[in-house]
Structures are given as structure tokens and as C-alpha cells.
Amino acid sequence: MTDISDIRREYTLSGDIHEDMPSNPMALFTHWLEVVKDSNIADPTAMSVATVDETGQPFQRIVLLKRFDDQGFVFFTNLGSRKAKQIAVNGKVSLLFPWQSIDKQVAITGVAEPLSKKEVLSYFVSRPKDSQIAAWVSKQSSPISARNVLDSKFSELKAKFAKGEVPVPSFWGGYRVRPSSIEFWQGGEHRLHDRFLYTQHEGQWDKARLAP
Numbered sequence: 001m002t003d004i005s006d007i008r009r010e011y012t013l014s015g016d017i018h019e020d021m022p023s024n025p026m027a028l029f030t031h032w033l034e035v036v037k038d039s040n041i042a043d044p045t046a047m048s049v050a051t052v053d054e055t056g057q058p059f060q061r062i063v064l065l066k067r068f069d070d071q072g073f074v075f076f077t078n079l080g081s082r083k084a085k086q087i088a089v090n091g092k093v094s095l096l097f098p099w100q101s102i103d104k105q106v107a108i109t110g111v112a113e114p115l116s117k118k119e120v121l122s123y124f125v126s127r128p129k130d131s132q133i134a135a136w137v138s139k140q141s142s143p144i145s146a147r148n149v150l151d152s153k154f155s156e157l158k159a160k161f162a163k164g165e166v167p168v169p170s171f172w173g174g175y176r177v178r179p180s181s182i183e184f185w186q187g188g189e190h191r192l193h194d195r196f197l198y199t200q201h202e203g204q205w206d207k208a209r210l211a212p
Contacts, residue, residue: 012103012187012189021184021196021207023205023207024070024205025179025182025184025198025205025207026068026069026070028184028196029068029106029182029184032099032104032106032184033045035102035104036097036099036102036104039101039102041099041101041102043064044099045064045065045066046062046063046064046065046097046098047062047063047064047065047073047075047095047096047097047098048060048061048062048094048095048096048098049061049062049063049075049083049093049094049095050093050094050095050096051082051083051086051087051090051093052086052090052092053086053089054086054089054090059082059083059086061083063075063077065097066123066174067123071176071178072110072113072176072177072178072179073095073108073110073176073177073179074115074119074174074175074176074177075174075175075177076115076120076123076124076172076173076174076175077140077172077173077174077175078135078138078139078140078141078171078172079171079172079173080139080140080141080142080171081140081141082140082141084173087112087175091111091112091113092109092110092111092112093109093110093111093112093177094107094108094109095107095108095109095110095177096108103186103187104184104185104186104187105184105185106182106183106184106185107182107183107185108177108179108181108182108183109179109180109181110177110178110179110180110181111177111178111180112175112176112177113175113176113177113178114173114174114175115173115174115175115176119174120168120172120173120174121168123174124168124172125165129161129166130158132161132166133154133157133158133161133166134154135169135172136157136166136169137150137153137154137157138150139171179200180199180200181197181198181199181200182197182198183195183196183197183198183210184196184197184198188212191212192212193212194209194212195209195210195211195212196208196209196210197209197210
């Protein structure tokens with residue numbers, strides 16, 4: 001066994017946290033995301049999405065947050081992907097924003113609900129054309145024999161759609177994760193971290209400070 005137990009540091013990059021947390025966690029999330037963007041972190045909207053299959057086995061993967069408001073957090077994906085199949089069986093998911101370079105994290109639990117066709121179309125047409133074509137190329141999570149299978153299909157479809165618009169694939173869509181809890185974690189010296197948990201209760205947000 002490789003011993004890496006001596007890899008450690010003090011968590012001092014997050015700055016001060018205020019005791020008077022806002023009543024709505026989305027206000028705090030908006031503020032933290034602005035801090036992250038201003039810090040020039042690569043992929044500030046990257047988040048881990050955890051789902052569970054029919055046997056209870058959890059899976060995680062990184063996707064990009066594309067929209068958010070008081071109703072929830074939105075991401076897009078292939079509807080034939082492993083994550084989409086698992087959401088169809090169990091809509092309960094967890095999201096994690098791992099902003100390590102400023103010693104902050106946001107962990108969310110909630111239920112993933114499919115977006116309307118109108119919402120999917122609105123986002124799809126805003127994507128770069130090559131990204132639209134790529135959505136047609138990949139049967140996400142299915143086995144392929146080699147990388148050149150993707151490259152050849154991409155070239156074929158790029159020629160096909162060279163002079164026209166790219167339609168939305170029927171197997172492509174998105175989800176809105178309606179949060180039931182949102183936890184804000186901020187690193188502190190001596191492992192005395194700050195943790196604030198917001199929990200939905202009858203349409204209102206309850207707030208509590210947690211021990212680290």
C-alpha cells in the first residue's frame with residue numbers, strides 16, 4: 001500500500017464567511033459563483049452529478065451547469081446515456097461544485113426533472129454548430145470500436161449539415177434538478193471548516209450551521 005497520509009495543507013484560501021447568511025440559498029450560490037468566475041478557475045460551472053442504478057450502485061460524472069434560478073439547476077445530456085437511464089429509474093440525484101482552488105464547495109440534493117422541448121430547443125440552437133453536430137455523433141455510454149468511428153461520423157454529418165441548420169436530436173435533452181438541500185462548505189484553519197446547510201421545508205428554506 002502506498003502511504004500518502006502526509007499530503008496535507010491548511011485551508012486558508014476561502015476568505016471570511018459571514019454569520020448573517022441570506023434566507024435564500026440561491027442568493028449565496030450566485031455570489032459564490034461570481035467569486036469563482038472572478039478567480040479565473042478553469043470550468044467554474046463544472047459539477048459532479050451523482051446518480052444511482054437499479055441495484056443501488058452510485059455513479060458520478062462531471063457535467064457543466066448551464067442555467068440556474070430559484071427553480072433549480074439545469075444541465076443537458078444524451079437521453080440514452082447511463083445517467084439519463086438511471087434518472088429515469090430514480091430521479092434523486094446529488095450535485096457537487098468542487099471549487100478547491102478557493103477552498104469552497106457546494107453540495108446539493110434534489111430531484112432531476114426532464115426539461116420541456118421548448119427549453120431544450122432554446123439551448124440547443126445557442127450551441128456552436130460543431131457542438132450541435134457532436135450531439136448527433138455520440139450514442140453516449142455505448143461501446144465503440146475505436147476513436148476514428150466518432151471522427152468519421154462527425155466529418156460525415158458536418159458535410160451533411162454544411163449548408164443548413166442542425167435539428168435537435170430526439171435523443172438529446174436536459175434536466176432541472178429541483179433542490180431539497182444545499183450545503184455550502186468553506187475551508188478553515190486546523191480543519192475547523194464552515195458548513196451551512198439549507199433544507200427545503202414546506203416551500204421555505206431552513207438554515208443551520210453544521211460542525212465540520
